[in-house]
Amino acid sequence: MQDVRDALMVARTSEGKLVRRPLSPHLQVYRWPVSMALSISHRVTGVGLALGTLLLTWWLVAAAMGDASFAVVQGFLGSVIGVLLLLGWSAALIFHLFTGIRHLFWDIGRGFDDRAYRASGWAVVAATVATTVIVWLVGLVVW
Amino acid sequence: MAGSDPTPQVVIRRSQLGRARGLGSARAGSGHWWVQRVTALALVPLSLWFIANMMRMEGSGAETVARWLHGPVSLVLLLCLIIASFWHMALGLCVVIEDYVHRESARLALVLAVRGGSVVLALLCTVAALRLGL
Numbered sequence: 001m002q003d004v005r006d007a008l009m010v011a012r013t014s015e016g017k018l019v020r021r022p023l024s025p026h027l028q029v030y031r032w033p034v035s036m037a038l039s040i041s042h043r044v045t046g047v048g049l050a051l052g053t054l055l056l057t058w059w060l061v062a063a064a065m066g067d068a069s070f071a072v073v074q075g076f077l078g079s080v081i082g083v084l085l086l087l088g089w090s091a092a093l094i095f096h097l098f099t100g101i102r103h104l105f106w107d108i109g110r111g112f113d114d115r116a117y118r119a120s121g122w123a124v125v126a127a128t129v130a131t132t133v134i135v136w137l138v139g140l141v142v143w
Numbered sequence: 144m145a146g147s148d149p150t151p152q153v154v155i156r157r158s159q160l161g162r163a164r165g166l167g168s169a170r171a172g173s174g175h176w177w178v179q180r181v182t183a184l185a186l187v188p189l190s191l192w193f194i195a196n197m198m199r200m201e202g203s204g205a206e207t208v209a210r211w212l213h214g215p216v217s218l219v220l221l222l223c224l225i226i227a228s229f230w231h232m233a234l235g236l237c238v239v240i241e242d243y244v245h246r247e248s249a250r251l252a253l254v255l256a257v258r259g260g261s262v263v264l265a266l267l268c269t270v271a272a273l274r275l276g277l
Binding site: 006010018019020043046047049050053054056057060061062063064066067070071074078090093094097100101103104107135138139142 | 151180183184186187190191194198199201202203204205206208209228229232235236239264267268270271272274275
C-alpha cells in the first residue's frame with residue numbers, strides 16, 4: 001500500500017472477496033459545461049495576470065525614473081504587440097474580476113443550485129465581453 | 144489466500160489519531176483562505192478604479208502620472224491596489240504550484256521564488272509610486 005487513501009479504493013464483494021473499486025474516468029471523457037471551462041479559465045487568467053504585473057511594475061518604475069524611460073514603455077504599449085498584450089491583459093483582468101465575484105458569492109453560500117450555477121456562468125461570459133468591448137471603445141475614442 | 148492471488152490487501156497499522164498527528168494544527172490553516180478572499184474583495188473596486196484611470200492616462204507622459212499620484216487619495220488607493228494585488232497573486236500562484244508540482248524540492252523552490260519575487264515587485268511598485276506621488 002502506497003497511500004492511506006488506497007484504503008478507500010478497496011471493497012468487498014457479496015462473497016466477501018476483496019476487490020479494487022473501479023475509478024471514474026478522468027476529465028477528457030466529459031462534455032465541457034460552461035462552469036468547467038470558467039473554472040480552469042479563472043486559474044489560467046490568474047496566472048496570466050501575475051505575468052501582467054511585470055508590465056505594471058515596468059510602467060510605474062519607468063514613470064518614476066523620468067520622461068525618457070517612460071517614453072520607452074509608452075512606445076512599447078502603443079505598438080502592435082503592446083496593444084495586443086494590453087487587450088489580453090484587460091480581458092483577463094475583467095474576466096478574473098467577474099468570475100472572482102462569482103466565487104465570492106459561493107463563499108457566502110449563494111448560487112449553488114443548478115440553474116443559478118449555469119446562469120451565473122453565462123452571465124460572467126456576457127459581462128466580460130460587454131465590459132471589455134466598452135472599455136476598448138471608450139479607450140480608442142479617448143486615444 | 145493463495146500466494147498468487149492478485150486481489151489487493153489493505154493493512155492500516157496506524158490509528159486515525161496517529162494518522163492525523165503531525166499534519167499540523169487547524170488553527171492557522173484558514174488564514175490563507177481568508178486573506179485570499181479579503182484581498183479579492185478589496186480588489187473589486189480597486190481594479191475598476193485602476194482600469195478607469197489607465198484609460199484616462201493612455202499615451203500621456205510621466206508628469207501626468209506624477210500629477211495623478213500627487214493627490215493623497217489616488218496615491219493611497221494605488222498603494223492599496225499594489226499590496227492587495229501582490230498578496231493575492233502570491234497566494235494564488237502558490238496554490239497553483241502546490242496543485243501541479245508534486246516533487247517536493249521543485250515545489251519548495253517555486254513557492255519560495257514566487258514569494259520572493261512578489262515581495263520584490265511589490266516593493267518596486269511601492270517605491271516608484273511614492274517617488275511619483277511625494
